[in-house]
Amino acid sequence: MSYANLYETPGPRGERRNRVLAGVIALVLLALAYVIYVRFDAKEQWSAAKWTPFLRPEVWTTFILPGLAGTLAAAVAGVVLAGLFGLVFATARLSDHRWIRWPAAAVVEFFRAVPLLLLIFFAFFGSYVLIGVNVSAFTAVVFGLTFYNGSVIAEIIRAGVLSLPRGQAEAAHAIGLRKGQVMRLVLLPQAFRAMMPAVISQFVVLLKDSALGLIVGYDELVDRGLNGIAANFSNIIPAAILIAAIFIGINLSLDRLAHRLSRTKR
Amino acid sequence: MDALLLEWDTVVAAFWMTVRLAAVSALGSLVLGTLLTAMRVAPLATLRRTATVYVAVARNTPLTLVLLFTGLGVGANLGVELSSDIATNNFWLACIGLTAYTAAFVCEALRSGINTVPVGQAEAARSLGLGFLQTLRLITLPQAFRAVVAPLGSILIALTKNTTIALVVGVSEASVRMREMIETYGDQVMQIFLGFAAGFVLLCLPMGLLFGWLSRRLAVAR
Numbered sequence: 396m397s398y399a400n401l402y403e404t405p406g407p408r409g410e411r412r413n414r415v416l417a418g419v420i421a422l423v424l425l426a427l428a429y430v431i432y433v434r435f436d437a438k439e440q441w442s443a444a445k446w447t448p449f450l451r452p453e454v455w456t457t458f459i460l461p462g463l464a465g466t467l468a469a470a471v472a473g474v475v476l477a478g479l480f481g482l483v484f485a486t487a488r489l490s491d492h493r494w495i496r497w498p499a500a501a502v503v504e505f506f507r508a509v510p511l512l513l514l515i516f517f518a519f520f521g522s523y524v525l526i527g528v529n530v531s532a533f534t535a536v537v538f539g540l541t542f543y544n545g546s547v548i549a550e551i552i553r554a555g556v557l558s559l560p561r562g563q564a565e566a567a568h569a570i571g572l573r574k575g576q577v578m579r580l581v582l583l584p585q586a587f588r589a590m591m592p593a594v595i596s597q598f599v600v601l602l603k604d605s606a607l608g609l610i611v612g613y614d615e616l617v618d619r620g621l622n623g624i625a626a627n628f629s630n631i632i633p634a635a636i637l638i639a640a641i642f643i644g645i646n647l648s649l650d651r652l653a654h655r656l657s658r659t660k661r
Numbered sequence: 662m663d664a665l666l667l668e669w670d671t672v673v674a675a676f677w678m679t680v681r682l683a684a685v686s687a688l689g690s691l692v693l694g695t696l697l698t699a700m701r702v703a704p705l706a707t708l709r710r711t712a713t714v715y716v717a718v719a720r721n722t723p724l725t726l727v728l729l730f731t732g733l734g735v736g737a738n739l740g741v742e743l744s745s746d747i748a749t750n751n752f753w754l755a756c757i758g759l760t761a762y763t764a765a766f767v768c769e770a771l772r773s774g775i776n777t778v779p780v781g782q783a784e785a786a787r788s789l790g791l792g793f794l795q796t797l798r799l800i801t802l803p804q805a806f807r808a809v810v811a812p813l814g815s816i817l818i819a820l821t822k823n824t825t826i827a828l829v830v831g832v833s834e835a836s837v838r839m840r841e842m843i844e845t846y847g848d849q850v851m852q853i854f855l856g857f858a859a860g861f862v863l864l865c866l867p868m869g870l871l872f873g874w875l876s877r878r879l880a881v882a883r
Contacts, residue, residue, distance in 0.1 A: 398775065400700035400783045401801060402793035403703065417707045424711060434739045496679060508865045509858040510822035518845045521850035599721070606723035610829065617726050619687045621733070635730050639722045644722035 435632055446629035449637060454624060461640065462619025469533060469605040470583035473540030474598055480545025485552035485586075486578055506546040511604055519611045526536060532613035536605060544601045551593045555586030595653035599646045606642075616641065664846035665856040668838075675838035676860050682755060682824040682834060687817055689760035694767025695802070701772055704793055712768070718763035724758075725828050731758035732830035747831075754826035763820050770812040774805030779883070807879040814872025818865045834861065 397426070403421035405413055435441060448454045487499035506514070522528060559582060567581040587594070609618035620638035625631040665672060700712035719727070735741050736754045743753040778801050786800040806813075825836035839857045843850055 400780050400787075401702055401796055402704045403787055413705060417705050420705065420707050424707075426726065431739070438738050440738065441723045505858070508822075510825040510836065510861060512825040513830075513857055513861070515853065516836060516840050516843065517850070517854040520840060521854060524847050534840060581689045595877070603721070603723040606725040609725060610826075617723060617729070621726075621729055631733050635726065636732060639718070639726055639730075641728070642723060643718060643721040647717065650721075 440630065440632040445628060445633050447508075448624065448628045448630065449633070453454050456621040458623040459616070459637075460565065460639075462614060462616040462623070465533075465608070465615040465619070466602070466605050466617075469536050469540065469608060469613065470555075470598075470602045472533075472537045473544060473605065475600050476537065476541040477543075477545035477548055477597075477601065478540055478594075479546030481552055482583070484546065484549035485556065486583070488553050488577070489550065489556055491574065501587065503546040506542045507550070509543070509580040511539050511543045512607055512610065514542055515607060515611055533607060533613045535611055536613050539607070540601055540604060544597055544604070547597055550596060551590050552583070552586055555590035556582050558589065559585055592653040592657040595649055595656070599649050602646065602649070603642065624635075664842055664849045664853055668842060671838055671842075672856070672860070675833065676834045676864070676867050678752075678832065678834040679821065679824050680864070682752070682759065682827055682832065683817070683821040685756045686759035686824070687822055689756060690763035690767050690816075690820070691813075693760060693764035694771060696765060697768040698771040698775070698802075698805075699709055699797055701768065701792075702775060714767045716768050719770070722762075725829060726825055727762045728755065728758040728826055731755070731761070732750050737831070748833075750761070751831040755824075755830045755832045756793060758830065759820065759827070763816060763823075766819075767813065767818050770809045770816060771802075771805055773812075774807075774809035775801055777808040778804045786876060804881050807881050810879050811872055814868060814876070817872070818868055820869070821864055822861065860862035 397556070403409070439445065484499050484503050487495050488503065490496045490499070515535050515538070518538040519532060520528055522530040522535070524576040556578075563581055563585065564577055572580065605615055606617040608615045609622070612618070616638055620634045621631065625634040628634075697712045697716060700708040701716070703709055716795055731754050732751070736750070741754075743751060744750045782800055782804065786796040792798065792799065824834055827834055828837045835857055839853060842853050848855065
């Protein structure tokens with residue numbers, strides 16, 4: 396999307412002015428970067444000793460890769476369970492029966508309004524009292540991710556079903572399909588397909604949220620990076636930059652996938 | 662319900678902190694987000710690229726990492742001290758982190774708002790002789806804002822819930838208090854959780870209704 400209609404195409408004088416402005420802005424940005432560089436440099440965050448740990452294979456095998464595995468494990472479990480939760484509750488909210496529709500709506504709205512961290516704390520610190528077992532940090536994180544993101548995905552799928560032309564359901568009923576079949580064979584597949592980009596965006600949110608596991612001591616990427624690597628090599632800034640880069644890489648590829656799907660489908 | 666009633670003052674104080682964090686960060690991210698939007702549509706490629714990179718980085722980094730970075734990197738390592746009082750200092754650091762993160766989402770929403778403004782609006786503005794900043798300030802942005810009231814509301818609600826993560830910078834808001842109370846009053850886990858959850862529902866539900874009403878009221882008739 397271009398926004399070139401917001402301004403005139405610059406003439407010779409405008410070109411000159413823009414060049415000067417661009418130069419000034421570049422200088423300001425460079426000055427800002429320099430200040431940050433110098434301040435971190437004073438703490439020796441750029442010294443080779445703080446970066447070379449990333450070249451050592453054991454740093455990868457003890458911290459980064461296990462951390463990434465932890466993050467991905469929580470995220471994949473979360474995606475699968477949240478997808479199921481979303482499917483079930485979207486269907487329930489679209490039910491013809493009030494006694495199914497309303498409780499489902501209450502559940503979805505509740506979990507959408509409660510911060511994820513509270514859900515994780517509830518599962519992690521409350522499980523012993525409530526069910527007599529101490530759940531692992533992994534279970535607590537996946538519990539939170541499932542209920543929070545599941546309710547968001549339920550809303551996305553419901554919106555997808557509601558956005559379909561009425562004729563789809565009518566035609567399906569007309570050829571003699573039962574209510575469940577209409578939903579399962581006709582509406583949900585189309586809704587899922589139409590809403591795929593939104594669902595994938597929600598998976599990006601889920602992946603980022605899995606970093607909350609660090610607060611209950613789950614060994615995911617941010618925890619391994621900042622509490623593992625940085626504690627051993629006191630290189631908090633390099634570690635944070637590397638971890639952020641890994642997350643950004645994964646999320647941008649997911650973003651691109653969502654973008655491509657939104658283009659090719661339909 | 663005993664625990665919640667016994668510790669009523671603590672609970673109220675915790676939610677007051679949540680509200681303050683959300684209010685300050687909302688204001689900050691609205692300003693920074695608008696600035697970023699202006700940069701992304703500016704005639705200068707340097708500005709456009711800077712804003713694009715900023716948004717991509719802030720949007721795709723976990724908030725936990727952003728806040729840890731503000732706390733440990735900006736606070737402890739850069740030595741930025743916003744107040745001599747540790748609690749106040751942590752509060753402002755948390756606001757910086759939340760603002761830096763949320764502004765990227767505000768920018769994305771506003772940019773999609775600009776997309777809804779018909780091309781003719783900016784063209785008419787230019788033919789009146791308005792420059793880029795005037796077009797943006799007087800014609801495009803006001804209409805863009807009115808188009809994205811509802812998404813901005815969702816961002817504000819998400820921000821309110823995200824303030825719970827400020828605990829990694831050492832701010833005592835709702836999530837910290839809930840954890841402490843569960844540890845102290847182990848037998849009342851369910852009541853404590855439902856109490857804190859109700860607090861967030863009470864904060865977020867009116868916001869959702871308000872923004873829904875505002876978005877209908879402010880929508881530009883076309």
